[in-house]
Amino acid sequence: MMNHLKLACIACLLLITTAVAAQQTPVISETLWSGSEGKFESAPDTALVQFSISLQQARLQDAYAQARESAARIRQIIRDNGLAPGDAEIGSFTMTPVYQWNAKHKLIGFQVNSSVVVKVHEFEKLGPLSDGFSQLDTSDGFSISFTLRNIESAKMKAIEDGYRKARSNAEVLAQAGGRKLGAMSYASVDASEFIPQPRPVIMKAQLLTGHTEPAPIQGFTPAKIIITAHVNVLFQLE
Structure with missing residues (x-):
């Protein structure tokens, strides 16, 4: 009789533990993470x-x-x-x-x-x-x-490029798994920009030598401005 009572108590404790664990464990819907880096390049305008x-x-x-x-x-x-x-x-x-x-x-x-x-x-x-x-x-x-005169617009273009790539990758993965890609559920963005460092220019040499030289920036082609944005997107699966 005592053994039956012990077994019943153990079974009851297991049920309670399972119920508590089920309450603490979040229910995760079927989703798919996808990340990609977008880029926008442009010659400087300023x-x-x-x-x-x-x-x-x-x-x-x-x-x-x-x-x-x-x-x-x-x-x-x-x-x-x-x-x-x-x-x-x-x-x-x-x-x-x-x-x-x-x-x-x-x-x-x-x-x-x-x-x-x-x-x-x-x-x-x-x-x-x-x-x-x-x-x-x-x-x-x-x-x-x-x-760039409008650096924020350039960042938006890099983010758009990153999202397109992330969604394209996610569609390939979903199709490979026999699923259909649903709507975006969450996204995070980390944008950065590469702007060439200021170029020092010596201006007073012609005053000291008495000779007029061509401006030091003549014939100089500035490097492109590169904006990158790493986009992480969480998609629903259908």
């Missing part, structure tokens, strides 16, 4: 000309006056080359006191700095612009980088 205004004067008002004059000359160069005022961004001026590092710690002047970014969509204007900016004795750290 050049970013970047440099800084940097100068030092003994008096703060003189430093600011020279900085404002440099900014005005930059805007004039931009207008002379047919660019819109909104294509240039001149940052706010920052002031740093300059001290003579000796026992007296004497103030000897003030340094004023600002950053300049000019967007150029017509690349043939890069040569005249670099020539004009090279005449500024307050400019420093000149570089050119290339990008």
Whole structure:
């Protein structure tokens, strides 16, 4: 009699354990994961000309006056080359006191700095612009980088390409298994972009040598902008 009771208790415990496990284990519908990498390539349509205004004067008002004059000359160069005022961004001026590092710690002047970014969509204007900016004795750290005017649209195209490839792969797998691919249930996207690093340009060589050389960016072909997007998609199976 006791053995029968023990067996009944064990069977009851097994049923309870099975029921609890069934509640804890999620019911997974028939699905199929598919992943692929989409890509979009394009020649750049925008050049970013970047440099800084940097100068030092003994008096703060003189430093600011020279900085404002440099900014005005930059805007004039931009207008002379047919660019819109909104294509240039001149940052706010920052002031740093300059001290003579000796026992007296004497103030000897003030340094004023600002950053300049000019967007150029017509690349043939890069040569005249670099020539004009090279005449500024307050400019420093000149570089050119290339990008796309609408980078977000390019990312969307890479994602669309990745989804098409992922769905095509999933359809092949579903067909091989004798099933039909259903609707998308879930998707994740990881997009990245390859943009060539800024290209440093030496602008002041012709001022030092007294010779006029061709603009350093003439004859230069920028590399393509490459946008990639890894797309993972969960499809229902019918």
